[in-house]
Amino acid sequence: MDEMEIDSAPGGTKRKADDDIWVPRPRQRIRALDPDVVNKIAAGEIIVAPVHALKELIENAVDAGSTSLEILVKDGGLKLLQITDNGGGIEKEDLEILCVRHTTSKISTFEDLSSIATYGFRGEALASISHIAHLTVTTKTKEAALAWRAHYLDGKLAPAKPGQSAEPKAVAGRQGTQITVEDLFFNVPTRRRAFRSYADEFNKIIDMAGRYAVHCQGVGFTCKKAGEASNSLSVQAQATVIDRIRYVYGGMVANELIELTVSDDRWGFSANGYVTNANYGVKKSNFLLFINHRCVESSTMKKAIEQTYTSFLPKGGHPFIYLSLEIDPARVDVNVHPTKREVHFLNEEEVIQALCKKIESELAAVDESRTFLTQSLLPGAKPVEPLDEDDSDAAPKFTTPALRKVRRNSNDLVRTDKSQGKITAMFSPAGPADKADSPARAMEDEPFAVPEPIEYTTIDRDQVNCRLRSIKELRQEARDEINEELTEMIASHTFVGVVDEKRRLAAIQAGVKLYLIDYGHMCFEYFYQLGLTDFANFGVINFSPPLDLRELLQLAVEKEHESVGITPEDGFNYNFFVKTVANKLIERREMLQEYFSLEITPTGEVVSIPLLVKGYTPSIAKLPRFLLRLGPYVNWNDEKQCFKTFLTELATFYVPEALPTTPTGEIEEEDLEESYLDDEQVQELNSDEILEEVRKRRQHVRWAVEHVFFPAFRSRLIGTTKLMQNAVLEVASLKGLYKVFERC
Known part of the structure; x- marks a missing residue:
């Protein structure tokens, strides 16, 4: 067939199969971008987030000879980011070109890059910020009688208010420079919407400020949120490196540090810093790396050092590392990343190998003094059996109260092995025998409890350390309500089974006694306490x-x-x-x-x-x-x-709902009102489908009660007097039963 018909237009025109259907596009001419577009593109490469703007401003302040830096943040730095220093200041004559791209006092020729010894050199930081934020600079030199304040927008001087002059204005001020960045990314809405949490951005700012606070000796740092009286970070100028690490990362790190010093003239480097010994190990490593005093990242070096620690730390443990490398500037290429986050240097592999070898030798030297944290025997745990007396090769045996064999009366012996079958394993759903095809009969061959098919995604979010006084007071109030008898009973209990989902009752064994527990009340108290302990970290x-x-x-x-x-x-x-x-x-x-x-x-x-909790x-x-x-x-x-009432409502929402206990037949309307089904589901489903949904939910709740809630109670719940009075009922005591049998 030589021809085919294709409808290419409403009129049904014909064309041959070999007709050329390609429509040439008009030729696009090459043209230069508008300078404003070029500047915004460059700003987007250099200032990716508020923390990058802060990094540039800190480096400028330290380059200016500052000994004190004060950082003020609002809304994660997006609304306000202000840094005040006491450095040399900026001359009034230089303010006009301060925010013009590639204006700098650090270099004058390209060859100067081979010997650069300052943080900045490209002259793009303030220029980039002025294109995506409202920038205000207040500065005073030592010789000047007054301070000068200038406003910038798109790299140029701008008036503070419409109609005013754009020239710098004389104001009162102290020596140094204060740079205020307001409404960051106000003209880049896509970038601004990408920031989902002010808290996350503030934590990144605290982390970056803390890194420079550790490294910059002789410089004091403070950082706080706008409107708060206390500082989130405070480091004195005269503090030593170890004290700086203690202020920023805590005493547990500072107490386990090893000083590290290594150099090699062949590779043109020297390094000093502090690393933790084998007594310290956490789930996430802290790696502070400075090359020629610039905070950078090196995934290759980080992996190599962590691999060195695998021989000394338990599985999953990670170290704290602070390293400051001095490398011949001629060997370093600093201009490889827009944000100066990375640098390249010669003989990288050899330098890393020398560092790892030194760290390994230092760890091996102190490995013999390793200490371990211990704790007493947990309630319900089995003590270690003592060695036999006739074992001549065994080490000397020490008899302690926990190891002595004590003869126990029969009325004290109970089964506490929870790996054995539960009493609920003998339950079978009751239903009419003549309804072989009823849902109740189908339940007999199905598991008594099954987990929910829940999928979780891990997000990389730093832990927030809550310093709110109100939360601390609420936590103390919860601790003041403790009932030690109930707390110990919960910590050592053995789960027996769910008794009644409608009344939310479960049975547990503690010691030689059997209790009925209102797990609805118990879950409410647990979720409320969990809300306090995990506040801002849900x-x-x-x-x-x-x-x-x-x-x-x-x-x-x-x-x-x-x-x-x-x-x-x-x-x-x-x-x-x-x-x-x-x-x-x-x-x-x-x-x-x-x-x-x-x-x-x-x-x-x-x-x-x-x-609040995984698995439910x-x-x-x-x-x-x-x-x-x-x-x-x-x-x-x-x-x-506000926090107390909100957490109360949140705990009420999380408490498992009361479910109908009738496994077959009609479900009463009042039971449906208390079940987890909403009105639309009730209207759309017939009685058998409703029964099936309730059955599935009952299985999930049973599984969560046994495998999620009560194990969590054992480890985290503080028993209160109110719980003891309203949620716990003793139903049997082994000693009391023995007395009954003795009378029989």
């Missing part, structure tokens, strides 16, 4: 797509008032309640995301809710009521009461 349950906040609140309001017989026909304004609560949550969205991982967009979409998902049908109660039941006017 995981995240993401919704894809996000949920509409107002729709959720509307559902909750309607259900709440239908339960008491109130309808819109009675004149009740649902929309007023929905609007009031939604506006309150949207107004507080930044605080909710930073402290509670509850992310709500400005348009009213629920993106995520907090994840709260009933999403309870989410509308949870969000609604955040309005009237949270005290938004007092910080301490």
